[in-house]
Amino acid sequence: MMTIVVNTTLKKENKAVIGVDLGGTKIATGMLDQTGSLLERSQKATAGLQSSEEVIATIVDTITEVRGRQEIAGVGVASPGMVDSRSGVILNGVNLPDWDGISLQAELERRLGISVRLINDANAAAWGEYVYGAGRGSQSMVYVTLSTGIGSGLVLDGRLYTGASSFAGELGHTVINPDGIQCGCGQNGCWETYSSGTAIARLAREAIAAAGTQSLMTALADKEGTAVSAKHVFEAAGAGDEIAQKTMEHVIHYTGLGLMNIIHSFNPDCIVIGGGVSRAGDAFFAPLIRKTEELILEPYRGTCTIKPAELRDDVGIIGAAALFVDRE
Numbered sequence: 419m420m421t422i423v424v425n426t427t428l429k430k431e432n433k434a435v436i437g438v439d440l441g442g443t444k445i446a447t448g449m450l451d452q453t454g455s456l457l458e459r460s461q462k463a464t465a466g467l468q469s470s471e472e473v474i475a476t477i478v479d480t481i482t483e484v485r486g487r488q489e490i491a492g493v494g495v496a497s498p499g500m501v502d503s504r505s506g507v508i509l510n511g512v513n514l515p516d517w518d519g520i521s522l523q524a525e526l527e528r529r530l531g532i533s534v535r536l537i538n539d540a541n542a543a544a545w546g547e548y549v550y551g552a553g554r555g556s557q558s559m560v561y562v563t564l565s566t567g568i569g570s571g572l573v574l575d576g577r578l579y580t581g582a583s584s585f586a587g588e589l590g591h592t593v594i595n596p597d598g599i600q601c602g603c604g605q606n607g608c609w610e611t612y613s614s615g616t617a618i619a620r621l622a623r624e625a626i627a628a629a630g631t632q633s634l635m636t637a638l639a640d641k642e643g644t645a646v647s648a649k650h651v652f653e654a655a656g657a658g659d660e661i662a663q664k665t666m667e668h669v670i671h672y673t674g675l676g677l678m679n680i681i682h683s684f685n686p687d688c689i690v691i692g693g694g695v696s697r698a699g700d701a702f703f704a705p706l707i708r709k710t711e712e713l714i715l716e717p718y719r720g721t722c723t724i725k726p727a728e729l730r731d732d733v734g735i736i737g738a739a740a741l742f743v744d745r746e
């Protein structure tokens with residue numbers, strides 16, 4: 419009989435990496451080996467934390483928990499909002515107490531004695547999908563997450579592109595209609611006011627109000643005791659509801675315009691779409707791919723694969739950790 423020996427210890431030159439996903443409600447931390455397998459995971463809520471000191475101490479606790487006695491190549495931290503990766507400072511967008519101006523990177527390095535890198539969560543997700551997910555093997559990949567808003571990250575010629583000030587990739591705030599509704603950023607008609615999950619729900623409610631008739635979307639939402647959401651739009655469109663199908667057509671058009679801008683700007687060979695909206699599957703992707711191919715200039719046709727993200731809830735952890743993976 420053959421015995422298979424599984425070697426669970428890592429070679430010294432093959433150190434583990436740690437990723438921290440710093441969210442508005444929780445801190446999720448994982449240790450990965452160099453192949454991207456999650457070895458350990460820890461999660462703590464941020465709700466009861468009163469100060470930035472408590473938040474930092476909690477991050478350190480989760481790292482200590484997952485690390486054990488393992489040698490670590492580095493810790494990547496993914497944070498929502500604008501992140502200055504050069505100074506390691508989170509500028510805004512985090513629901514954490516007295517957070518302004520603190521160099522999380524410097525604080526963590528001081529306490530842990532390990533290299534730390536801080537990046538925006540969409541950039542982390544982009545890098546995670548590129549190294550371990552749907553973007554594997556591509557040369558230039560753009561990641562887009564369609565959720566409450568639209569986040570995005572750019573991997574150009576195999577490198578995570580963060581721009582001169584580390585703020586590259588706010589594609590949700592590129593304008594597709596200057597006469598459109600006002601976005602949270604102050605501009606009118608940003609892409610995220612047309613293609614995010616929030617936007618899809620709004621477009622559906624507007625369509626229902628304009629039609630003045632019953633829609634399956636309302637019935638589905640009522641049954642759950644909630645407002646109409648993107649999920650109800652997809653579900654009702656699939657069941658043949660005309661107002662939902664019309665809404666879907668508009669959503670596909672707006673989303674395709676955003677992807678067209680991406681393809682014309684960066685000429686990627688792959689666009690990976692994540693976020694809740696991407697889980698609608700083929701009913702969303704098939705018409706979206708058709709529409710985008712129709713919108714783009716002729717030489718670009720057939721040059722870019724558009725596909726759903728592969729990594730799910732731990733994409734922030736995996737992408738942040740992957741900043742320290744040896745890729746040669």
Ligand SMILES: [Zn+2]
Nearest residue numbers: 591601603608
């Ligand atoms: Zn905007």
